[in-house]
Amino acid sequence: xxxxxxxxxxxxxxxxxxxxxxxxxxxxxxxxxxxxxxxxxxxxxxxxxxxxxxxxxxxxxxxxxxxxxxxxx
Numbered sequence: 001x002x003x004x005x006x007x008x009x010x011x012x013x014x015x016x017x018x019x020x021x022x023x024x025x026x027x028x029x030x031x032x033x034x035x036x037x038x039x040x041x042x043x044x045x046x047x048x049x050x051x052x053x054x055x056x057x058x059x060x061x062x063x064x065x066x067x068x069x070x071x072x073x
Contacts, residue, residue: 025057038052041055041056
């Protein structure tokens with residue numbers, strides 16, 4: 001099975017009724033990724049109308065806090 005995994009549908013967070021206050025993003029993380037993984041992340045980010053770094057933040061927030069926490073956290 002040498003096929004690459006399918007690209008998942010874009011993560012779209014539902015907008016909460018009140019605007020979410022985002023914390024200032026002032027910490028950097030250096031992350032080494034295989035080119036194929038980065039390409040898939042970039043494709044997903046474009047599908048969700050986000051920059052790659054913002055898309056990765058959304059994925060991490062959803063993973064850590066769940067859908068509800070990512071909306072209201």
